[in-house]
Every structure is written in C-alpha cells, then in structure tokens.
Amino acid sequence: MSGADLSRCSLNTATVKRASLAEAVDAAASAGLGAVGLWRHQVQEHGAEKAARIVSDAGLRVSSLCRGGFLTAADDVGIAAALDDNKRAISETAGVGTRELVFVVGGLPALSEPGQGPRADAGPGDRDLVAARARVADRIAELAPFAAAHDVRIVLEALHPMFAADRAVISTLGQALDLAAPFDAATVGVVVDTYHVWWDPDLRASIARAGAEGRIASYQVCDWSLPLAADPLNSRGHVGDGYIDFPTVSRWVAETGYAGDVETEIFNEDVWAADPRVTARTVGERYARHVLPHL
Amino acid sequence: MSGADLSRCSLNTATVKRASLAEAVDAAASAGLGAVGLWRHQVQEHGAEKAARIVSDAGLRVSSLCRGGFLTAADDVGIAAALDDNKRAISETAGVGTRELVFVVGGLPALSEPGQGPRADAGPGDRDLVAARARVADRIAELAPFAAAHDVRIVLEALHPMFAADRAVISTLGQALDLAAPFDAATVGVVVDTYHVWWDPDLRASIARAGAEGRIASYQVCDWSLPLAADPLNSRGHVGDGYIDFPTVSRWVAETGYAGDVETEIFNEDVWAADPRVTARTVGERYARHVLPHL
Known part of the structure; x- marks a missing residue:
C-alpha cells in the first residue's frame, strides 16, 4: 500500500478520541493522511485560531467540524438554546478553517438520556x-442566513x-x-456516511441526486460490524x-464528480484502545485498499 | 377497556413463544382476541389440519403464518433448497386456513451465523x-405461480x-x-410492521400505496424500546x-380501508417469561387503548 495517494484521506478525531488534538494530528500526519475532521470541544479547548494552526503546522487540512444540530426541542427555551449553540458552532467552523459543519439533528424529545427510554411523563x-x-x-430555515453570512455550510447527516x-430524526439521505x-447548496449540504446509509435501497439514486445538486459536503466511511x-453507537468497524x-458505494460517490475528502469516523471501544498512530495507519491502508481504487 | 371490540386483534404466537399451540390459543381466547398468527414449527408439529382445528375450536381465526423466505443464497444448492422449503411453507399455509405467508427474505449470504459477522473467507x-x-x-418470480395455484399470498416483510x-435485505415498505x-396483489403482498418501518420518512406514502394496490396482508404492531x-432482535416492547x-400510523393504515387483523408480535425475554394469559390480556388492552380508536 505504500505510495498510495492519501491526500483525500481524512482522520476524524473521534476515531482516536482518547488522543489530544496534537496527538491526533501527529497520528494523521505520520500516516501520510491529508486532513483531519475535528470536534467542537477541541476547538473550544484551544480556541479556533490555535486549533487551526496545530492542524496546518502539520501540513494537514480540516475536512469538517462535528457537530451542530439537536434541533428537535419543542419548547421555547429549548429552541432558543439550540439556535444559540448552533450559531456558536457556525462561528467556530469559520474560525477553524473549514466550511463544513456536520449536523446531527436530534431524536424525539421524549427522552431523559439518549438510549434510556421515554420519560415516565412523556x-x-x-x-x-x-x-x-x-x-x-x-x-434550519432560521440558521441558514447566519451560516451563509459566515460562509459555513450546514451539513445534514x-x-x-x-x-x-x-x-x-433524519434517517435517509433522500x-x-x-x-x-x-436552500442554496453552498449553505445546506449533506454527508454520505456509509455506516448510516449503506442499507438504503435508494442509495445510488440519492447519491446521484446529492452530487447533481452540489450538496455532498463529505464522504464518511466506516464499516457495519456485527x-x-x-x-450500538459504538459498533462501527x-x-x-x-x-x-x-x-x-465509493464508485457511486465518484460518479457524481465528488472530489473532496473521505473521512474515516469510527466509534469503537477496541479502536479507541489502540495506539493513535497505529489506528491512523490502518485508516490509510483500508482507504487505499477498499476506497481509493474506486474513486 | 372491557367491552372493546378485539375481534381484529391477533396474538402472534411468537409473543408467547414458550407456550404450546394449545396454551397460546387458550391465552388468546381467554383475552377475547379474534385471531392468532402461527409459526411453521407449530403446523409441522401437529399437522396443518389439527393445528387449524385447535385454533377454530377455540373460536379463533388464523391471521397469518410465519414464515417463508431466506431467498438470498447465490449457489445452486442453496437456491434449490430455498425453493423447496418455500413450496412446503406455501402448502402448509393453505392447509392451516390462512392465505397470508409472511416472508423474511434473508440477509447477505456472507455469514456463518446471523449476528456473528462475515465469514473469514467472504x-x-x-x-x-x-x-x-x-x-x-x-x-419471488419463481415461487409466485406455485403460491397462486395454492391460493396463498407471499407477504413480503x-x-x-x-x-x-x-x-x-428488504429494508423499507416502498x-x-x-x-x-x-405480481397480482392476491399473490404477492406486504406486511406493515410498526417495529420495522416506524422511522421511515416515506411511511405515510408507502402505506397509502400499499393500500391502493390492495397489498396490505397484515398490520403488525409492537413498540420500539430502548x-x-x-x-437487538429481542428489543421489541x-x-x-x-x-x-x-x-x-394506525390512522394511516385505516385511511387505506384496511379491514384485516392487527397482529401483535413481540420478541422480548421479559414478555416470554410472563404468563401467556397475562401477555394476551396486555396485548388486548394495549390494542384497545393505542390502536383500535384510530382504526
């Protein structure tokens, strides 16, 4: 695999979530990758400018920032809080040197904690x-003008x-x-994440549509393990x-003309326990073997 | 809830899977339900005629038979075995007094055992x-003429x-x-199972289409628990x-004019540990409270 062009291969830092930002960037750079995908807590810890410099000093790009979203609150206080927090996330995105802010939009609000079942008083x-x-x-309609003004794209996942x-509550790419x-494609886009959409009978058509509309902001890869x-959030391989x-799936993405980064984002206890440099090397090798030949 | 019309409420016997056929039928009848959904092993144990009599002697109907399917084999031996077994299932369905044979079509064949991950040599x-x-x-094309000849419907789940x-590998109602x-709607139909399809953004449109085409063979209900x-197969509530x-969802089904049974099928260790009569009574009560008023 040595010699493969890994310039479009990005390591989402959640894949090495126990590493500091500096360690994650070092791991990605040492594996020859071209970019990293960041999370807001890293930007908040260092400030956007310094976080951006840690990445660029290693010769890498920021492929995306995770994450905005959690937009499903039904009460006024919850709605106001979601708008405030997402405006901060948009500002952080612009500051850290990427246009792409990935949104996880939130579930049904009948929850105390994710995964714990409905509240007794639901x-x-x-x-x-x-x-x-x-x-x-x-x-989204309320946030789009703010995102456009900051030249940031709301990327729906x-x-x-x-x-x-x-x-x-967004369950399909379509x-x-x-x-x-x-909305303008420069303001609201989508991510194609294999883990979430691989099963979809309409996947090929939806990827083609996303490409034709210019909305593919990121192609994220990781595997469905059993x-x-x-x-189950941590089942990715x-x-x-x-x-x-x-x-x-990579061929379908490539057929749209997508030329952006391919970000690997894995939530998995075993992967998190591994050495970040080893993980980054594996990410590069798997990209070179299973994805790159089909792009 | 007493006095509610439970004539369309059916107990799928998998909900009381530790009960014998006679015990499951007794539980359904004692709760005032109108029907039971059977499984092939019960028909095979008693013979179709006797199994049918156990049900009808209790004043119940058979709402459906589970299950045919497992059609994804790629090799000649696997294909022939699937066709043989499904023809037997079709004959059993006709014999036990229902037209509706529910098909679970099978996953990717790169498996040793369900849920255990791909074979090393995949x-x-x-x-x-x-x-x-x-x-x-x-x-399906190969089995449809045999099903039609036996006046049995292949019900895709x-x-x-x-x-x-x-x-x-069938993942949406659409x-x-x-x-x-x-195929003719009398030969190939579909089941609307809330557990499997509740999340689908196209659900209302797909239910309407299923109804307009005359293909709704069963409305199955159970809840998505976390x-x-x-x-995860046993997560139903x-x-x-x-x-x-x-x-x-029940209103969407009713809007199509669907007038068939509403079958409760729950896979859940706690439910299986309960007394079958108690379970059947709970099935009737929940149907009366959450489903029947919207039919």
Missing part, C-alpha cells in the same frame, strides 16, 4: 415524529434508522436532501471488517 | 447488496435496516412494494411502552 406529542421532523426544517428515536432543497455493541460494499 | 460478491436484492426478486446484513409490483437488547406513534 405525552402523545413527544412521539410525534412528523412534528419533530417539521421542527428540524424550521430550525442522516443517521441509521436505529437512532431515529434518540439521536437523529430525506436530508429534501430538507436541504429549499454483533452490535452493547451501545474499520473499513473492510464488516458488511459494507465499499467499492460499489 | 469474497467481494458476498457484500453485494444490490445482487442479493436481485436474487430475492428472481426467487421489510425488516428494520439494522437487520439488512444478517436477516432481510422497496417491498417495488418487489411486489410485477436501550436495544443485547440481541408492548404497544405503548416505547417510542412509536401508534395513533398516527
């Missing part, structure tokens, strides 16, 4: 998925339907595109270790 | 989801996308309808205990 409206989705559309109750449709982890047909 | 073709789905279409790798489209069980908006 009312019928708390299960109204149609209404929760409509609120997401309303919040469809999460796997197993997270519809507690994490994200639905993300429908929500993005009222059995699911006790916390290295590319090639699971069930996803990366040659086919 | 090749690239084993991850080809598009091809696996095409094989399902081929097998979309399973939740978290089962796409290891259980069913996809099931596309697969059914080449956290997911260690085996009683109607009302989770996140699903039963009034809304």
